[in-house]
Amino acid sequence: MRLTDLCLFIPPIESTKLFNNTPAIGLRIASHYVTIFWLIGFSLIYFPPWLAERGFSDVEVGYILAAAFWAKVPFNLLLGHWVDATGARRRWIVLLSFIVALGIPFLWFELSLSLMILVWGITGAALAVSSPLTDNLSVLARKTPGFDYGKVRLWGSWSFILAALVGGQLFQAHGIEWVLYLMIGGAVLVLVSGVCLPDLRAPAGRFKRFALWDVLRIPGYKMCIVIAAILQSSHAVFYGFATIHWQMAGIDSATISLLWAEGVLAEILVFFFAAWFVKHLSVARLFCLAALSGVVRWTGLSLSTELPVLIGLQLLHAGTFALTHLAVFEFISQRIPPQLTASAQTLYDIVNAAVVFALAMMLAGALYEYCGGQAFLAMTGFSLAAMLLLLIGTPKLLSDR
Numbered sequence: 222m223r224l225t226d227l228c229l230f231i232p233p234i235e236s237t238k239l240f241n242n243t244p245a246i247g248l249r250i251a252s253h254y255v256t257i258f259w260l261i262g263f264s265l266i267y268f269p270p271w272l273a274e275r276g277f278s279d280v281e282v283g284y285i286l287a288a289a290f291w292a293k294v295p296f297n298l299l300l301g302h303w304v305d306a307t308g309a310r311r312r313w314i315v316l317l318s319f320i321v322a323l324g325i326p327f328l329w330f331e332l333s334l335s336l337m338i339l340v341w342g343i344t345g346a347a348l349a350v351s352s353p354l355t356d357n358l359s360v361l362a363r364k365t366p367g368f369d370y371g372k373v374r375l376w377g378s379w380s381f382i383l384a385a386l387v388g389g390q391l392f393q394a395h396g397i398e399w400v401l402y403l404m405i406g407g408a409v410l411v412l413v414s415g416v417c418l419p420d421l422r423a424p425a426g427r428f429k430r431f432a433l434w435d436v437l438r439i440p441g442y443k444m445c446i447v448i449a450a451i452l453q454s455s456h457a458v459f460y461g462f463a464t465i466h467w468q469m470a471g472i473d474s475a476t477i478s479l480l481w482a483e484g485v486l487a488e489i490l491v492f493f494f495a496a497w498f499v500k501h502l503s504v505a506r507l508f509c510l511a512a513l514s515g516v517v518r519w520t521g522l523s524l525s526t527e528l529p530v531l532i533g534l535q536l537l538h539a540g541t542f543a544l545t546h547l548a549v550f551e552f553i554s555q556r557i558p559p560q561l562t563a564s565a566q567t568l569y570d571i572v573n574a575a576v577v578f579a580l581a582m583m584l585a586g587a588l589y590e591y592c593g594g595q596a597f598l599a600m601t602g603f604s605l606a607a608m609l610l611l612l613i614g615t616p617k618l619l620s621d622r
Contacts, residue, residue, distance in 0.1 A: 246362055246419045247373050253314075253355055253414040254377030260321070260348060260407035262384025266481055267392060267400040270464055272337075274397045279462070281334055283586020286461055288338040289345025290579030294571055296350045301567030305560055310358045311418045317354070318415035320347035322408040329401060350570065351411070357566045360554050361421040370550065371495025378489045382482040389478025436557070436565045445552045448508050448610050450573035452545045455515050455603035457581035458596045459522070462589045469593075470526035480531055484538030491543035498544070499551045507548035509611055514540025515604030523597035541604075 272282045296317075304313055324344030332340060362368045384403075391399040437443060467477050491498065498507065518537040521530060549569060557565045581603070588596035 246365060246421070247368055249414075249417050249419050250355065250359055250362060251373045251376040253411075253418055254374060255380040256407065256410040256414040257348070257352055257355065258377035258381040259384045260404060260411055261352070262381040262481075263388055263400055263404050263407060264345070264348070265460055266385055266464055266478070267388045267397065268404070269461055270392075270468070271397045271400050273465065275331075277334065277337070279465075279590040280586045283461060283583050283589075284334070285337050285341050286345075287579045287582040287586075288342035289349060290576075290582060292342040292346035293349055294576070296346050297567035297571045300350060300354070301564040304354065304357070304563035304567075309420070309422055310354060310361070310563065311415070311420045314351055314354050314358070314418060315412070315415045317347045317351045318408075318412040320344065321351070322412045325401075325404050325408045328404070348411075350567070351415070353566045353570045354563070355418075356550060357563050358418065358421055360550070360562050360566075361559065362419070363554060369496065371492040371547075374495075375489045375492035378485045378492060382485045382489075385478045385481040385485070389474045389476075389481075392478075393474040436561050436568055439556060439561075439565075441552070441556065442565065444610070445504065445549065446569040446572045448607050449545050449549045449569065450577040451603050451607040451610070452508065452511050452515060452541065453573050454578040454581040455519060455600040455607075456541065457578060457585040458589060458600050459519075461582055461585045462596070463522075466589070466594055467526060467531075472526070472528065476528070480535050483532065484535040484542075487536045487539035488543040491539045491547065495547055498547060504548045504552050505611060507544045507551070508607065511540050511542075511544040511548070512604045512608040512611065514544070515607070516601055519597045519600035519604060523595050523601070526594065 269282050269286065272285060273279075277285065300313055300317075304310060321344055324340060324347070327340045327344075328337075356374075359368075359370050359373060362373075363370055384407075388400060388403065391403070464477055464481075467480070468474070472480075502510075514537040518534050518541055521534045525531070553562055553565050553569075581600075584599065585596060588599055
């Protein structure tokens with residue numbers, strides 16, 4: 222059996238027109254976003270303090286979190302090619318979901334640093350790769366009349382908010398150990414919703430070489446993914462240590478969960494009005510707004526832990542994350558041939574999460590242990606670097622459509 226046939230035993234749920242109309246397709250993809258971001262919400266916000274509670278140092282937490290990003294390199298390199306070679310998306314997403322559902326229960330055991338890096342490296346990578354592959358499924362679904370990516374994707378953001386709020390309440394009432402129960406339940410739901418995804422396909426690619434080489438030749442693509450990777454990696458200190466930093470400043474868990482929720486609410490507004498943004502702003506202008514938001518947000522977080530300041534700065538998540546995400550989705554939708562979109566999406570994920578973000582997360586752990594909240598200033602540097610690249614970027618990226 223070939224590797225590209227590995228997941229072909231999973232039957233598609235496409236037997237009636239009920240499952241093939243646009244609302245049903247949108248609902249099924251939205252449901253998977255809900256389960257993915259429920260699990261990502263718990264692992265992103267509460268997994269670092271859970272690791273700290275288990276006795277891992279700030280540097281070790283940084284290494285554990287970075288392991289998942291490094292492991293995404295082989296996941297993405299192989300999956301991107303196989304997905305485009307077969308034209309299928311859903312069955313590979315189900316395989317990744319199965320790895321997540323199998324791996325997370327192992328976190329319950331008392332693991333050494335090396336074993337924790339191994340287990341979370343594989344499990345976290347599978348979870349993280351599921352999200353861009355679902356985005357890629359949405360790229361194909363976008364060709365279905367009436368499908369609105371922004372309004373489908375925002376349900377994932379709502380789920381992230383729910384995870385933040387529920388996790389905060391349980392953390393405060395019952396302690397951090399409850400987080401792992403919710404992560405295990407979330408992993409099961411990710412698998413169930415993955416099985417229910419529509420089996421949308423692009424034409425199977427016939428490649429004489431790795432499909433990534435064809436993607437890299439597309440004008441503007443390399444500049445797009447480098448800028449996006451730098452902007453997304455500027456969240457490293459925030460994702461890894463914001464909860465810990467705010468706890469040390471005396472902010473209670475319930476308030477911290479509301480701060481996380483506020484940022485995602487701002488993100489939801491961007492996704493709700495995504496059609497307006499992509500109609501009126503080029504990819505380069507979306508990136509520019511994201512970079513400016515980062516300069517203000519990360520500088521502000523380095524200077525203050527006062528609650529009114531944090532409330533204002535969290536609104537800028539709409540820029541630092543959502544506009545960057547929207548810019549990449551729009552570039553891939555508009556400029557990448559359908560038979561190469563999975564490779565384009567996964568290569569971006571490699572550069573973003575597996576290379577730049579992994580390095581940034583390791584840097585974040587060391588910086589936070591050394592200088593605390595001043596580590597956010599390094600993330601300001603990332604945003605400034607993205608702005609510099611925009612100034613010297615290729616005409617293909619900087620030009621309006």
